[in-house]
Amino acid sequence: MSGAAESARIALPASGGALAHVIGVARRSPTFVIGAAIILAFAALAVFHPWLMPHDPVRAFPTQVLHAPDAQFWFGTDSNGMDVFSRVIYGAIYAFAIAAPVVVIGMAIGVPIGLFTGYRGGWLDEIVMRFFDALRVFPSIILALAVVAAAGPSLLNVILVLGILDSPVYARVVRAEVLALRANAYVESAVAAGNPTWRILFVHLMPNALQGAMAQSAVRAAWAVRISATLAFLGVGIQPPTPEWGAMIRQGAEYMVTGQWWVGIFPGAALIALVLGLNMLGDGLQDLLDPRRKAATR
Amino acid sequence: MSLLEVEDLHTHFIARGLDNRIRTARALNGVSFALEAGRTLGLVGETGAGKSLTALSIMGLLRAPARIVAGAIRFEGRDLVGASEDELNALRGGSIALIVQSPRTSLDPLTRVGDQLIAVHRAHRQVDAAAARERAIAMLASVGIPDPARRMNAWPHELSGGMAQRILIAMALINEPRLLIADEPTTGLDVTVQAQVLDLLRRLVREKGIGAIVITHDLGVVAHYCDDVAVMYAGSIVESGSVRAVFGDPRHPYTRNLIASTPEKLQVDRGRRPAVPPPNLYALPDGCHYRDRCPDAAELCAQAPPWIAVGDPGHCARCHFASRQGTAA
Amino acid sequence: MSAPILQVDGLVKHFPTARKGQVVHAVNDVSFAIRAGETVGMVGESGSGKSTIGRAVLRLLEPTSGSIHFQGRDIAHLPERALRPLRADMQIVFQDPWAALNPRLRARDLIEEPLLLHTDLDKVARRSRAAGLADRVHLSDALLDRYPAELSGGQLQRVCIARAIATNPKLIVFDEPTSSLDLSVRAGILELLHELRTETGAAMLFITHDLGTVKLISDRVLVLYLGRIVEEAPTGAIFERGAHPYTQALMSAHLPPDPSVRLRRHVLEGEIPSPIGLPPGCGFASRCPLAVERCRTLSPPLEALGPSHRAACLRIAEGANRLDAATPA
Numbered sequence: 015m016s017g018a019a020e021s022a023r024i025a026l027p028a029s030g031g032a033l034a035h036v037i038g039v040a041r042r043s044p045t046f047v048i049g050a051a052i053i054l055a056f057a058a059l060a061v062f063h064p065w066l067m068p069h070d071p072v073r074a075f076p077t078q079v080l081h082a083p084d085a086q087f088w089f090g091t092d093s094n095g096m097d098v099f100s101r102v103i104y105g106a107i108y109a110f111a112i113a114a115p116v117v118v119i120g121m122a123i124g125v126p127i128g129l130f131t132g133y134r135g136g137w138l139d140e141i142v143m144r145f146f147d148a149l150r151v152f153p154s155i156i157l158a159l160a161v162v163a164a165a166g167p168s169l170l171n172v173i174l175v176l177g178i179l180d181s182p183v184y185a186r187v188v189r190a191e192v193l194a195l196r197a198n199a200y201v202e203s204a205v206a207a208g209n210p211t212w213r214i215l216f217v218h219l220m221p222n223a224l225q226g227a228m229a230q231s232a233v234r235a236a237w238a239v240r241i242s243a244t245l246a247f248l249g250v251g252i253q254p255p256t257p258e259w260g261a262m263i264r265q266g267a268e269y270m271v272t273g274q275w276w277v278g279i280f281p282g283a284a285l286i287a288l289v290l291g292l293n294m295l296g297d298g299l300q301d302l303l304d305p306r307r308k309a310a311t312r
Numbered sequence: 313m314s315l316l317e318v319e320d321l322h323t324h325f326i327a328r329g330l331d332n333r334i335r336t337a338r339a340l341n342g343v344s345f346a347l348e349a350g351r352t353l354g355l356v357g358e359t360g361a362g363k364s365l366t367a368l369s370i371m372g373l374l375r376a377p378a379r380i381v382a383g384a385i386r387f388e389g390r391d392l393v394g395a396s397e398d399e400l401n402a403l404r405g406g407s408i409a410l411i412v413q414s415p416r417t418s419l420d421p422l423t424r425v426g427d428q429l430i431a432v433h434r435a436h437r438q439v440d441a442a443a444a445r446e447r448a449i450a451m452l453a454s455v456g457i458p459d460p461a462r463r464m465n466a467w468p469h470e471l472s473g474g475m476a477q478r479i480l481i482a483m484a485l486i487n488e489p490r491l492l493i494a495d496e497p498t499t500g501l502d503v504t505v506q507a508q509v510l511d512l513l514r515r516l517v518r519e520k521g522i523g524a525i526v527i528t529h530d531l532g533v534v535a536h537y538c539d540d541v542a543v544m545y546a547g548s549i550v551e552s553g554s555v556r557a558v559f560g561d562p563r564h565p566y567t568r569n570l571i572a573s574t575p576e577k578l579q580v581d582r583g584r585r586p587a588v589p590p591p592n593l594y595a596l597p598d599g600c601h602y603r604d605r606c607p608d609a610a611e612l613c614a615q616a617p618p619w620i621a622v623g624d625p626g627h628c629a630r631c632h633f634a635s636r637q638g639t640a641a
Numbered sequence: 642m643s644a645p646i647l648q649v650d651g652l653v654k655h656f657p658t659a660r661k662g663q664v665v666h667a668v669n670d671v672s673f674a675i676r677a678g679e680t681v682g683m684v685g686e687s688g689s690g691k692s693t694i695g696r697a698v699l700r701l702l703e704p705t706s707g708s709i710h711f712q713g714r715d716i717a718h719l720p721e722r723a724l725r726p727l728r729a730d731m732q733i734v735f736q737d738p739w740a741a742l743n744p745r746l747r748a749r750d751l752i753e754e755p756l757l758l759h760t761d762l763d764k765v766a767r768r769s770r771a772a773g774l775a776d777r778v779h780l781s782d783a784l785l786d787r788y789p790a791e792l793s794g795g796q797l798q799r800v801c802i803a804r805a806i807a808t809n810p811k812l813i814v815f816d817e818p819t820s821s822l823d824l825s826v827r828a829g830i831l832e833l834l835h836e837l838r839t840e841t842g843a844a845m846l847f848i849t850h851d852l853g854t855v856k857l858i859s860d861r862v863l864v865l866y867l868g869r870i871v872e873e874a875p876t877g878a879i880f881e882r883g884a885h886p887y888t889q890a891l892m893s894a895h896l897p898p899d900p901s902v903r904l905r906r907h908v909l910e911g912e913i914p915s916p917i918g919l920p921p922g923c924g925f926a927s928r929c930p931l932a933v934e935r936c937r938t939l940s941p942p943l944e945a946l947g948p949s950h951r952a953a954c955l956r957i958a959e960g961a962n963r964l965d966a967a968t969p970a
């Protein structure tokens with residue numbers, strides 16, 4: 015058992031360089047590699063946008079309203095005469111500017127809750143989990159709609175609301191890991207050494223319980239991108255003419271029937287690609303972190 | 313002709329690493345021993361020495377990346393290394409039986425124990441269901457299970473560890489094997505239950521004249537329940553002979569170290585022993601594989617040591633200095 | 642004779658089961674004391690309540706009833722906050738060193754942790770103290786920067802021991818510290834414990850099911866059966882003159898690694914009963930070869946047989962407690 019595994023592990027000579035490692039990862043999870051490539055591409059758009067955008071994303075060309083794609087306006091122009099191509103590129107910034115803080119806020123709230131309820135157990139755990147169950151009954155989009163509508167449709171509000179709404183996801187994942195870890199002798203050994211509760215939670219449990227939450231974060235970022243775009247599409251989130259994909263799709267939807275398809279299709283495609291990339295990254299991460307899962311699900 | 317002869321058996325794990333290079337773990341390198349009918353051989357060694365792998369090699373149960381790369385295994389004169397899967401299937405569970413390490417996981421949890429016994433019996437014997445059932449009940453009775461007819465209907469999870477081990481013994485012996493291999497049959501059982509199971513095994517093996525291999529890391533079990541012993545280190549047998557001879561006058565330094573390490577023989581007042589890490593199967597030293605851990609190693613040890621017969625007939629050790637009387641540590 | 646470091650009286654621990662109203666009677670009215678510098682062995686079969694007692698006396702779980710006086714103060718129901726400073730004086734080493742250490746911390750930080758929690762030493766002082774501790778458990782300096790996954794079982798257990806002795810505790814509980822280690826690694830750990838026993842002067846409660854180990858390491862032995870102490874005596878007396886029939890049977894099941902030792906076997910029937918529906922009377926009656934009618938109804942008290950010898954069997958008074966007189970060996 016552990017003894018045999020141990021001697022085999024010690025015996026293994028150090029494996030090859032970084033390239034071999036990358037190849038190994040690629041072989042174990044192509045999903046991860048494709049997802050990562052898509053996200054890197056969007057990140058590049060966001061970082062290098064000043065050089066990539068042919069036009070100012072909020073500059074209107076009053077004479078070129080609803081212009082079809084051509085050599086000057088690759089993705090055409092919208093009803094304000096703004097360049098859709100530049101706006102799609104600029105939209106990547108908004109996508110990251112929303113997704114990243116939403117994930118950070120969700121984790122900052124959810125992880126400690128999951129650590130504490132999982133470690134403590136008992137009635138507190140019971141109440142918190144029941145509350146989360148109750149929250150789950152409402153689709154998150156409806157909750158988000160209600161709260162953003164009440165708090166006012168600013169970027170900051172959208173981020174705060176989505177972050178808070180998403181924290182139960184992390185709490186649950188972390189709690190489940192803590193429940194499994196708690197049976198581990200090292201937690202008892204930490205108690206026996208005289209660790210205060212906060213040290214047990216944050217020094218001993220958190221680093222070992224974060225894997226699942228980390229893998230989830232990519233999928234939750236996809237959710238944040240999707241929901242924030244939906245809010246904008248429904249008109250309660252970020253408002254046009256901000257070059258945000260959801261707002262652009264909303265604008266484009268009106269022109270779909272009249273034949274100016276490019277206004278909505280391009281931001282829509284960008285949104286789908288980024289959400290897909292993030293989801294693939296998340297799936298791939300989970301495969302890499304837990305190879306058993308891959309064996310079981312394929 | 314011995315019941316079982318294993319000759320210079322080499323089993324390796326050959327696998328490709330992440331970097332595409334081939335790595336070979338020489339898990340068994342030159343295992344040789346013979347077993348006579350009616351005798352019990354204790355195969356003893358520490359974790360990773362290759363005891364279970366030896367059993368699996370004999371049973372033809374190796375799975376990739378493990379492979380027999382050289383050597384011969386003869387059961388009643390028949391070579392098993394080259395035997396076809398059909399031939400092996402006919403032998404396994406019939407003339408050769410294996411009791412594997414963990415009694416709990418080696419019973420099918422979804423089948424009543426009686427049905428498992430009957431299935432094993434009918435796989436090898438042309439008997440009708442009623443006769444097989446009768447035989448199964450008789451086997452349960454012979455391994456000391458009270459009210460055997462009722463126990464036929466028990467599910468594996470209802471059995472205690474000792475009970476499960478008895479059922480496995482019944483299953484192994486139901487087809488009257490001539491060779492029985494028991495891999496750590498009492499590891500995990502309590503001492504008083506271990507005594508019951510070992511007594512039972514000894515009685516049945518004696519009654520039926522079976523040749524048995526008992527794999528264990530417990531020198532006490534070997535000392536009191538085996539006729540012969542083979543000591544394994546890093547995939548080789550380093551010393552073998554009758555239990556009395558090997559324990560009374562161990563000639564291989566590893567055997568001496570093993571015996572001196574038992575709590576009963578340990579001399580805690582005599583100062584500290586050097587820490588000896590487990591052998592590295594990917595890079596075993598040439599010559600004597602124990603050379604880099606051996607307190608008595610000399611220049612000569614860079615050459616592979618021969619088997620040297622010592623004192624008692626059948627007692628031999630694979631050490632250049634085996635004929636030197638050991639200072640029984 | 643000094644005042645005891647640990648004095649346990651009437652310790653009871655019940656665990657709830659899935660079924661309502663049913664409890665596991667893990668520990669039933671256990672009383673014993675450990676004096677400074679003394680090593681007390683605790684033996685018994687799995688499920689007899691050894692680990693539960695070990696955890697209860699360190700208040701890693703709260704007893705159902707009874708008192709636990711540690712250095713004169715009853716800690717049986719102290720809240721965790723009040724216990725924390727006391728933890729510097731009472732430590733534990735667990736069975737499985739692979740599971741007992743946080744995989745994310747380096748050996749150095751693991752050894753430093755108790756110093757960080759219980760002393761005012763600054764970082765530099767802690768570091769040098771940790772190096773000193775590593776040296777005391779014979780762990781080479783180079784290993785301190787490794788993570789647990791990069792250390793062997795024996796090395797990990799040394800880290801655990803270094804942690805346990807870091808704050809110079811008055812009491813250390815060892816819960817089967819060598820059970821998951823290989824023979825030669827186990828020998829090294831036992832040698833170390835023997836050294837520390839005299840060096841630290843700490844009282845030790847040494848839990849094990851290995852009779853050879855308990856014989857080697859302890860001054861006094863407690864024998865447990867079904868959550869009760871059935872006998873308590875100096876080590877020599879337990880092995881040679883056990884008064885309780887269970888002690889006699891247990892010791893007779895011990896297999897010393899020496900074929901020339903003649904065994905006097907008293908093989909027990911059956912296995913330890915379930916602690917859920919605790920039988921009335923003597924817990925051992927269902928397996929005891931000497932049981933008479935009243936053993937099934939009267940609970941035998943733990944009575945003094947000599948200055949430091951206690952046993953709980955109804956038949957001692959009438960001198961009918963010897964197994965070898967009752968059963969042919």
Ligand SMILES: Nc1ncnc2c1ncn2[C@@H]1O[C@H](COP(=O)(O)OP(=O)(O)O)[C@@H](O)[C@H]1O
Pocket residue numbers: 018019021022325337339357358359360361362363364365366377593
């Ligand atoms: N897949 C594998 N690849 C490489 N080595 C392996 C593999 N599986 C097992 N081994 C090695 O084979 C050796 C023999 O194992 P085993 O026969 O189970 O030992 P024992 O039963 O004596 O404890 C061990 O050292 C183990 O590390």
Ligand SMILES: Nc1ncnc2c1ncn2[C@@H]1O[C@H](COP(=O)(O)OP(=O)(O)O)[C@@H](O)[C@H]1O
Pocket residue numbers: 656657665666667685686687688689690691692693694916
């Ligand atoms: N946390 C727990 N919950 C329920 N039952 C337990 C728990 N811990 C131990 N037990 C039960 O208490 C009894 C004594 O266990 P333990 O003290 O671990 O025995 P030992 O260490 O002697 O093997 C066993 O029947 C065990 O199943």
Ligand code: SF4
Pocket residue numbers: 885886887923924925926927929930931932933936941953954955956957
């Ligand atoms: S009290 Fe009775 S049953 Fe219990 S050990 Fe003594 S003789 Fe046996």
Ligand SMILES: [Mg+2]
Pocket residue numbers: 363364365413
């Ligand atoms: Mg094995």
Ligand SMILES: [Mg+2]
Pocket residue numbers: 691692693
């Ligand atoms: Mg235990």
